[in-house]
Amino acid sequence: MTDYYERDSGLSHQRVNPMEEPRFTGIQTFMRCPLVTDLDLLDIALVGVPYDGAVTNRSGARHGPQAIRQASAMMRSIHHVHRINPYELSRVGDVGDVQFSSMYDHAAVVADITAQYSRLAQAGVMPLSAGGDHSVTYPILKAFAADNPVALVHIDAHTDTWDEFSGSKFMHGTPFRRACEDGLIDPRRTIQIGIRGAQNTAEGWDYSLEQGMRVVFMEEFSQLGVAKVVAEARSIVGNHPTYISFDVDGLDPVFAPGTGTPEVGGLSTLEALSLLRGCRGLNLIGGDVVEVAPSYDPSGNTALVGATLMYEILCLLSESRHQRIG
Amino acid sequence: MTDYYERDSGLSHQRVNPMEEPRFTGIQTFMRCPLVTDLDLLDIALVGVPYDGAVTNRSGARHGPQAIRQASAMMRSIHHVHRINPYELSRVGDVGDVQFSSMYDHAAVVADITAQYSRLAQAGVMPLSAGGDHSVTYPILKAFAADNPVALVHIDAHTDTWDEFSGSKFMHGTPFRRACEDGLIDPRRTIQIGIRGAQNTAEGWDYSLEQGMRVVFMEEFSQLGVAKVVAEARSIVGNHPTYISFDVDGLDPVFAPGTGTPEVGGLSTLEALSLLRGCRGLNLIGGDVVEVAPSYDPSGNTALVGATLMYEILCLLSESRHQRIG
Amino acid sequence: MTDYYERDSGLSHQRVNPMEEPRFTGIQTFMRCPLVTDLDLLDIALVGVPYDGAVTNRSGARHGPQAIRQASAMMRSIHHVHRINPYELSRVGDVGDVQFSSMYDHAAVVADITAQYSRLAQAGVMPLSAGGDHSVTYPILKAFAADNPVALVHIDAHTDTWDEFSGSKFMHGTPFRRACEDGLIDPRRTIQIGIRGAQNTAEGWDYSLEQGMRVVFMEEFSQLGVAKVVAEARSIVGNHPTYISFDVDGLDPVFAPGTGTPEVGGLSTLEALSLLRGCRGLNLIGGDVVEVAPSYDPSGNTALVGATLMYEILCLLSESRHQRIG
Amino acid sequence: MTDYYERDSGLSHQRVNPMEEPRFTGIQTFMRCPLVTDLDLLDIALVGVPYDGAVTNRSGARHGPQAIRQASAMMRSIHHVHRINPYELSRVGDVGDVQFSSMYDHAAVVADITAQYSRLAQAGVMPLSAGGDHSVTYPILKAFAADNPVALVHIDAHTDTWDEFSGSKFMHGTPFRRACEDGLIDPRRTIQIGIRGAQNTAEGWDYSLEQGMRVVFMEEFSQLGVAKVVAEARSIVGNHPTYISFDVDGLDPVFAPGTGTPEVGGLSTLEALSLLRGCRGLNLIGGDVVEVAPSYDPSGNTALVGATLMYEILCLLSESRHQRIG
Amino acid sequence: MTDYYERDSGLSHQRVNPMEEPRFTGIQTFMRCPLVTDLDLLDIALVGVPYDGAVTNRSGARHGPQAIRQASAMMRSIHHVHRINPYELSRVGDVGDVQFSSMYDHAAVVADITAQYSRLAQAGVMPLSAGGDHSVTYPILKAFAADNPVALVHIDAHTDTWDEFSGSKFMHGTPFRRACEDGLIDPRRTIQIGIRGAQNTAEGWDYSLEQGMRVVFMEEFSQLGVAKVVAEARSIVGNHPTYISFDVDGLDPVFAPGTGTPEVGGLSTLEALSLLRGCRGLNLIGGDVVEVAPSYDPSGNTALVGATLMYEILCLLSESRHQRIG
């Protein structure tokens, strides 16, 4: 499979595997994967969704895909815990960013994302996306879960099940309410982890609870510990087709300052990585890492964290797909 | 009570509740509360004390109140753990900053702070302050604890019970020694949490211990865990009138780099929040968050942490006052 | 007039003039002016328009008004060149930010801005605004120039006379084309200064030129020098009612890195200040400073520049109004 | 020629011209040009040389090519002064970065660069490079000027004609001495502009002068003005094949703080752009922009400046080549 | 012993102990210790090794010694846990930085370091070093462990037992493989703590394991907890002469963003400090703190952490030496 990741160099007249070159060289695709245009040559698509028109506070997540691509040059292939090489189990490529017919019109953006991800779905390609704000998860689910509600593992400071803000039902605090209403996710197979931060109304929290979602507030998370939360998550989603959505504001702001609505007192990256590794063996259909807004993080760590989370989810997706399909 | 927090807008000809507007809009008072000048219309005063003339190392905490006001736009009303809305239990307002007759003269500053807080005390208004360096706690206590020594919950890297530095008895490492000498705090009802960092003499540590204060060094804190420290704190202060003083250098510098004398290896914000929530139900008379020096924190997180700590203490104060007074 | 700017302090029981307090203290309104809700008590309104939903590249100008308010604490009253004190010639107040009924819907935003500025127009209050992206100038002009096209002094790297982008006719590169089409500005009484930077089509430049606007490209500006450009500007706008619109990307990015579409090789602040001072005595009806996006400027200088430009324009407006009205 | 710059998108099933997409989207090649491996399909190659093993002070220029690629997303096609579109006159592509067989061994690096640029030379492709430290210009010239010494327009704070440092004859202060010794440049057809900063010996300055190079120290530059320096440069290089080497430390550090050996008091970007535009019509064979070390510039402006300088030189090269070859 | 640390001041005509002066004053040696040139007057040497020519990714650790010297002004004398004052137990001095005969030639650098540390070894002076990249530990061990392999406590994200990279056997991922091959360390008395992060081959991990090193991957570390890892480390190194090598990338990047190859999900500083304190009483011969690359950390915390780690190791070394020698 190594050939899949090599490319010709006009300068050196050699075949080159960009993943093995010095990290400060080369063109910055996600994980240094090839830029793929023919979806038939692909098992897992790394996709950028550079949209932040649905935030309530600080904008900037439109730069998330580029920042994660840059930081992902630091990623390598063999995982140090389970020694999986996701690039050997599946063909992984960067398909570029979603294109917007009208980036100022949220309805058009939803339609564009849905249409373009539908192409991936039709081609049997599994999506792993870098947002953009959290509103983008709703159209992704429209493309991948239209027929059958999926189970959801959702890490976030916010339940994102509010009804609307400033006149919009599609802003970044609402995707899972819309997904629930449209039958894209099964609320009883949904777990939301890391929830915290004061609110002006309790309406979103209550909606999640009323629908039967398991809401693990941060304080409960830290009392239970990762292992018990993992066990509960596994029991909730079971063997159902499952999507993982990771909003980096689920992490404490010291780990991910580059985000629009930071909430003090969140997960550590070590906890997040353990949580994701605990999802090994689930029946996964896709995932995303959203709300990386690099301009608020002068250290660049948020993008590095985002890239690392993508790599971890990639290992999960690649193994899950390989186990199903071979 | 909602009316209390609304204001007229000349532009829109509407009543507006600034707390519910987008976080990037409007005038930045503490927590977007109204700017109050008539102390009779107030239960809890949010006060800025922009003074850093008493630091030993990096100056800059004079900008703490402005930075916390800005970051506090991110705060909201209903607490996600205990679902208290502090703004419904008490009338909370920003009274602006202490005014200094002579900002270069520490004795005059102490007199100004004492006099202006005495006005709050006389009006029966509970103070929640944003420093400024830690020297400001001494004159606050002079105004509020002159008649009766209070119990103290003190989170900090340093005991601040040193005798003097560079010829001054009122620099920011001495306030609790002075408060002890003046009978403003009861050392046997005092707990100091998070203490750490090498010193050139052991004199401050020893003073605290000799006076009977409970000094929880960081290593003991991390062995005991938050729950046991909370239990001990509650047992020490009992139902005595209690003041909470939170120096952000009690936190590890990654959570609060914007401070003058950072000490590696401190509390996490999650531990700090648990500690504060553990103080629920105490007989509280006021509190402060000090030593936010924003220029040393390019990410802005220290101010966000400072605002969040203030919100947590506000919940405690508002409920405590409400339970006493109704 | 000094009384106009004083306020009561509940803490100190004194009348205080915030403009004369230490710069690191107090509530941060524009220029430390009073927050005014009754438009009858006002001659010149300082207004924030925290909207950046119309940018093509980096978002963040929604934080412009707050950043400029903070930096404006550094402003003082008597101008060092012409010794005007704008606060003595007119009553100047901060009226807060425009409120949005639906911040995600550009048409609604245009309607909100137009409606709220119309209230200022009806009250005979002169507007000086802090953006926000440049799209906000169009609805401001709709409120103030609906009856009669105004003359325009426009400093910018871009002519902002393009037709549309990504399906929108109201994005931040189009306001002066729309204003021209709607008869809000008189193109032959319009001068655009500082224009530069490559483009993918020449269409915007050509539109300006075809409409008869005077377009001073950066290279010509630097050959002519400020004095000649000032002379030409004065001759173009004459005694016609004139609006000044200053996009901070007209400045070189070293002076204003905190903006969405920086173009290397622009005006210095010294040139900009001279240019504005050259507008003294024009028949001015309002002005704005737009495109301050503070998150891209770790030094904070862009906001300081923005506040200084606002102060300079305020001097012009206040004197112009005073000369007309007395 | 537009087709040359388009690519297929697997997501949208459309042909896309990345140069016309929103600047925050897509894969970051130089100027959003296609990544080209077949040198026969190319007229001008944009090349990264990520090497900083030859610096004397702050390292980091190895990240220059990636930083310039990122910033170059802001570049567009039609120049606002002379209205040239370099992409229509020539086929311009990104050929990726030089590959190093042994990045720790300077001699091997020189050999790698020479060999890989020789491939460009043989294919008749004109090189425009992003360094890397200034040592990379020497092997580039070895590939392109081996047969015939070229004329040189060199903008820099340092003459880079020193003999050696810390035992190395190939460190970044020596390339033009080596190039002179090897007959790669003609010293009497060489002009060095912007030279300044104290030195521990005068040896480098003296070498340049003794060899007959025209050394325009910064003070003379600022007395003469750009136009006269341009005239002199044109007279010195005449119609001889000419290479342009732009070290960003020739600029004042406020314009380019992200560099290894900043010297206070240099060129402005506006002067630099005028200088380059003054080179229009010369008989150009290639150029480079070196010493962008992004980690020292938290604002990112250095990379934007680097990208803009590359775009300006690209216009020159494309037109020069077009005039020669058609 | 206090006299040892005092110096004359020409300005004040007084003896001054720099360690007790305000932290923002004076010349920045390591820990404000005297700059010592006569090795006979010294027990423990604080040494800078400003070399980063062996990194694989981001350069900049050459600035580590200067950054740690600056941050070490915050260090004081008496440790708050065990109340040791290392300056009373031993004479501690700054001996400056290693000098390089040819800083571009790795073999020469290895020879220089080896030769200069051999002088310390011959004088019976214990070394505590600030890197520089991790390649510098190999020549230090050549000077101090040439006769007898030492035990090793190694904290790091990487085992640094890889064979080579880009043609070099002495780059910063190889020092402990070389040390093992040369008999400088005893692999069965070696413990490596904090290892994590994907790799392109498993070769380094496998080498460590095959040689009998104890490799505590991060996940195992966090399951075992510090106390058990300390117990195991003590049992592994026993009373054997032991060296401590601390690569700051062993810490999570939020604690040490200023490093060349950060890996998300590492030790906290509190864990690191506990780990070091657990080494009290070992038979120590020296130590180092490496890979501080300050330009990647705008907050400066990495250097503060580096200085604190040095202080902790200094306490260990000083007590260990004192116990052996008296």
Added chain:
Amino acid sequence: MTDYYERDSGLSHQRVNPMEEPRFTGIQTFMRCPLVTDLDLLDIALVGVPYDGAVTNRSGARHGPQAIRQASAMMRSIHHVHRINPYELSRVGDVGDVQFSSMYDHAAVVADITAQYSRLAQAGVMPLSAGGDHSVTYPILKAFAADNPVALVHIDAHTDTWDEFSGSKFMHGTPFRRACEDGLIDPRRTIQIGIRGAQNTAEGWDYSLEQGMRVVFMEEFSQLGVAKVVAEARSIVGNHPTYISFDVDGLDPVFAPGTGTPEVGGLSTLEALSLLRGCRGLNLIGGDVVEVAPSYDPSGNTALVGATLMYEILCLLSESRHQRIG
């Protein structure tokens, strides 16, 4: 004279000239000069005055001396314009920082500075100081100009001739009024250059003018140009003993953002350097560079500018002293 600057290295057993070592190595004294305690071995003393207790706005200039020492590692010996090597004409050493008996008491600070500089005066050593805020110039002049008022070349945004602020007559806006009142400077032999920025009263400007100082406001400076201002300065100070005081806020904030009271629209560094070079041949007795507050400048440029200005003044002082004394 070279021996004067060399020192022994215990590590390498060699004589080393720190000025010629790589810039990232060694102990950071001013300009890498020797740390001198015997004033008899010294002609020119480089002195740090780390005091910022007299500022009106942002504190932080206490860190100026350390920041300038660090940046001064970039300075070298031979000036590129006039080819003077100041280290050959005079013996130049770093004498460390002023020591404060009571850093919180401004009167004590004034007394300490006066006393310690008097020692330099008595030893016939010429002072070149790094502040600290501008209040430190007054006690320096008390030591050096007590008998005879000196002429003054003063570059600054502010005249610093105000009477008092917040109850203090010795804050950093007053030194030259006090100096005038005490007969330390001759106002008719004083020129103040770069003055600008609005004020709340005109009192300081008027005092300067009334006393007969030549006040070159920024606008006049930019109309006259450097050459004419230099000519006027020379004519004003004549051959009188002259002191140069350079407040970095005289520069535009883009050149020196790291300062407490930045004013938009100031001198460029190139103009400042020309101005200083224009002072060549004056009868100089000392100089200072003040108000470098590094925490407000994430790029570090202010300190580099401060170091460069010190080097330029050092050349002037060294030559002037040499011409007088030989």
